[in-house]
Amino acid sequence: MPITLALGTDHRGFLLKQFLLQQTQFNNEPIVWLDLGCYSLERTDYPLYAHAVVKALYEKKAQMGILLCANGVGMSIAANRFKGIYAALAWNPLIAQTSREDDNSNILCLPSDYITEHETILVISTWLKGMFKKGRYGERLNMIDEYTQTY
Secondary structure, eight states, rough: OOOOEEEEEEEGGGHHHHHHHTEETTTTTTEEEEEEOOSSSOOOHHHHHHHHHHHHTTTSSSSSSEEEESSHHHHHHHHBBBBOOOOEEEESSSHHHHHHHHOOOEEEEEEOOOOOOOHHHHHHHHHHOOOOOOOOHHHHHHHHHHBBBHH
């Protein structure tokens, strides 16, 4: 069964998004993309796409999400405003792995201006393989969620 990944970007990540849309699997597992924009290089605002990806996860249209912007920080800030959303900025496989294992990240934010296509594939592949440790790590996420809004 393929995993559905919600994908959103502003204009700075548009070209990397176009590359990702051509990828049909990671780790020999099929994936389906839910393309939530943007759709051109024309200037746009990243919160629109962060919120669209969050909404797709809330509505169970996708299991996980990927957000792209110039440095990845804006997207992670916008997405992390919502309960149960754990958006992690990663630019190498180790950070991606630990964001899944320790922090149960369900959205991966990538810095499109600072990561190559090859590095992007490695980071996403590693992130998708990660398994949440639970235990004390889950307790910490529960503490965060107590003070976070929902849609």
